[in-house]
Amino acid sequence: MARILVVEDEKDLSRLIADWLKRDHHLVEQVYDGKSALEQMTGTSFDVVVLDWMLPEMQGIEVCRRYRQKGGNAAIIMLTARQSLDDKAEGFESGADDYLTKPFQLKELAMRVKALLRRSSSEHHTKLSIRNIELDIENHRVLKDGKEVHLLPKEFRLLEFLLRHPQRVFSADEILDSVWEMDSNAHHDTVRGHVTRLRKKLDSDGEPSVIVTVHGVGYKLGTEDA
Template sequence: MRILIVEDDNRIAKPLAEDLKHQNHAVDLASDGLQGWDYALGAEYDLILLDLMLPKLDGIALCQRLRAAQSPALIIMLTAKDTTADKVLGLDAGADDYLVKPFELDELAARIRALLRRSAEIRPEILSYGGLQLDPQTLAVRYRGMNLDLTPTEYAIVEYFLRNPQRVLTRSAILDKLWEFDRTSGEGTVKTHIANLRKKLTAAGSPKELIETVYGMGYRLKIESD
């Protein structure tokens, strides 16, 4: 998943970002509400972790803006305020869940899994296309039963293709979806990762270009013949 953390306290934001990256997620950090809004306009996020008390634009106002703009991202509000009134305010603003600080990273991971289960009709538990399968719960990727040893970026690319099996994905779209704003990466980086991923898929028995090049446009999953 691509995740945006909007949190002005680095003591919370940085360890949280590192933990999520270790779980194969692409993570962006914003330190105030307006920066969070700019990030949300510039990329498609699956999940936004949103602090309630933020400089420039508070978390409630940002959440309301996101929902008014029809953002489909799951939103978990993070705050030290634990009264019922505060929780109701956050949920009424459009948040999907509310987590009180301080919290354990394991609890946050469990909340994220619960939200994904709730939206299972949109995001199926097992993603598959032909012989390629990805399990978001266990982070396992297999080709016709054979496990693939993928880097976090390769995993994210496979997930992106499996969630968009009929789309041609341009290199710029893959960059926008999977790379963080603060990293300097070009389209050549995408080309390199696709090449490495193809080698691993071929070694597992897939057709030579299960991820095929659509010249002048980008990449898509190739329809396998029986």
């Protein structure tokens, strides 16, 4: 599972790209203009950014250039209808890692994302933790005080999702969209039930809960002083 940002101002295309990438169990976020993209890219850690060249507010190539100047190291795939060799050279010189010409097949985009993830150094960050709990992504294991805790697949994905976003509060709808994706049978009670089970399996007596309910908003990862 990787964290991917899709930057595409054509919202129907953006949705199609996001839905396709979620099939590979990636966490996908979407923005629709260059200014928002740069803010999101510099404020959040992504593994891959799918970046359209032609964007409102700021061109994708300028977003890419400024992001690299700020030290950003996410892999970037540039999407564009421009096909000339000079345009491709400009895209790579701005800091893009790959270049895909529109129109394209979603399957090809997914293959290129996989290839970039194999090359990316972020692929090696396979363990996430909070307090006495460690989630081992590569081996699909969760340890509490060094002892393995059995989690169901969606419990594992929910915990991983929250661990990857330690400061954010997510509504039930946002969690459903990211963790359950296109499962039409999942609903708010599904999220609530999984949160309850994770608490029973992972919480320690006298300690704040691993998952905190923010009333009227949603859920977030618990901290030491939560």
